[in-house]
Amino acid sequence: KAGVTQTPRYLIKTRGQQVTLSCSPISGHRSVSWYQQTPGQGLQFLFEYFSETQRNKGNFPGRFSGRQFSNSRSEMNVSTLELGDSALYLCASWRAGGANEQFFGPGTRLTVL
């Protein structure tokens, strides 16, 4: 069974640009979460999607947005990039229905110059 895949793996952007990251969940998983990981802040929750609906959102500015498609694939977008957005962005998928193990992808390493 294929794991969670994220593309691209590495990305370099400059301040003010925007970026779109993609996540393909494990087959059969309908829930997807996104996290930002930085050395000082650990894993910070961005948002969570189930059946194309955002169910939860973390404490991030409106520049961070996401969506989920009918095939459960998800994208997140960051507009007007800032230096502080440099981080590893992780996507996790899991079966819906209660507390179940989340499976993480390898992440996308975003560097903002």
Added chain:
Amino acid sequence: GENVEQHPSTLSVQEGDSAVIKCTYSDSASNYFPWYKQELGKGPQLIIDIRSNVGEKKDQRIAVTLNKTAKHFSLHITETQPEDSAVYFCAATYTGNQFYFGTGTSLTVIP
């Protein structure tokens, strides 16, 4: 929301010794507590988990204990090996929709 604290932030042990990482949580409604291992350049990987109706769970050299009254849970690694060196994260959730993570423990196993 839930608040998860994790200690220590760094841990060094000699190969063959045991390592213990502790986490506390704030919301008594939390009922699922996974532990993740993250190696350099990779995403976190689930290594063991425990639900609130169980006090202890073991998988070979890895064990997790849960004290619901005190609201803390711990990861125990016995007979540590160099390949156990990684960053370990604990997490808690009660809805399954949002996981709350600890800040991580960097474990170094010295050969």
